[in-house]
Amino acid sequence: MTELVHTRAELAKARAGLTGTVGVVMTMGALHPGHETLIRAARERADHVLVTIFVNPLQFGPNEDFDRYPRTLDTDLEVCRRAGADLVFAPSVADMYPDGQPAVRVNPGQLGEDLEGQSRPGFFHGVLTVVLKLLQLTRPDLTFFGEKDYQQLTLVRRMARDLDVPVEVVGVPTVREPDGLALSSRNRYLSADERQAALGLSAALRAGAEAAERGADAGEVLSAANRALGGTAGVRLDYLVLTDPDLEPGPVTGPARLLIAAWVGGTRLIDNLAIDLAPRS
Ligand SMILES: Nc1ncnc2c1ncn2[C@@H]1O[C@H](COP(=O)(O)OP(=O)(O)OP(=O)(O)O)[C@@H](O)[C@H]1O
Ligand SMILES: CC(C)(CO)[C@@H](O)C(=O)[O-]
C-alpha cells in the first residue's frame, strides 16, 4: 500500500511508523520510467521507500517554466504504487515554505555557479536548500538521485560530505528511450519535430564516447561531439563540456564526463555520458 501525505504533521506521523531503513527519492512529479527506476533502486536497498513530489519555486528563474511545469499527481501515485513506494509526500508551497522564501539558503560554492548554474542563476541554491529541507523532514538512510542531472547529483553528494548530512547519496544511471533520448519530464513539451531534433544531444555524447574508444584525446572527443551536433537542425547549444568525473577544474585524463545542455525550440534539455580517455604516453 502507498500512503499519500501532504503536510509536515502527516509526514512526521507516517515517518514515525516506518521501522528499519528508509530510502528517499525526491522528484518534481510528472513521473516517468526514469523516476520509476530510482524508486525500484531504493526498494532494493532500503526497507521502506518514501517519494517526495514538489515543484520547488526556489529553483526556478523568473522566466522559467514554474507555472507550466506539469502537475500530474494522480498518475504519479500510480507510478509510485507500481514501483513499490510506501509513502508519498506531496506538500504545498506553503507547507514547505511557511514563512515565505527562506532568508537562509545553502550556498553550492563555485561548482554551483558553473554549467547549469551559469545558465540558471540561483538554481543550485534553490535545489540544495530544498534537498536539505526534505532530508531533514524525511530523515532517510539513503537517498537516490539520477545521473541524468549529473551536476545536481555531484552537488548533493558534496553537500552531504561538506555539511555532515548523515545520508548515503546513491547515483542511478540515466534511463533512455530506445533511440537514445534521456527520459525527462520536460520531454513532454516537445513537438514531434523537436523530439526528433532532441536526439542530437545523445548523438553528440555517443559520438564523443566512440571517439574516446578509438583513442581520441580530450580535444578530439569534443570535436567529434560538436561535429555530430553540428548536423542537427533546431538545436541551439548552451554548453558541451568534457570534465573530470567529480566536475573538478583542471586537465582531464582517464575517466571523464561529457555534459551537454541545449535548447530545442523553447525547451532546455540536458544530458551527459561517462567517457574513458586513453592514457597518454
Ligand atoms: N532519465 C532519467 N534517468 C534516471 N534518473 C532520472 C531521469 N530523469 C530524471 N531522473 C531523476 O529523477 C529525479 C527527479 O527529477 P525530476 O523530477 O526533475 O525529473 P526530470 O525528468 O529530470 O525533470 P525535468 O525534465 O524537469 O528536468 C532526479 O534525481 C533526476 O536526476
Ligand atoms: C532534486 C529536486 C527534486 C529538488 O527540487 C529536483 O531538482 C529534481 O527533481 O531533480
Ligand code: BAL
Ligand atoms: N531536473 C532537475 C530540476 C530542474 O531542472 O528544475
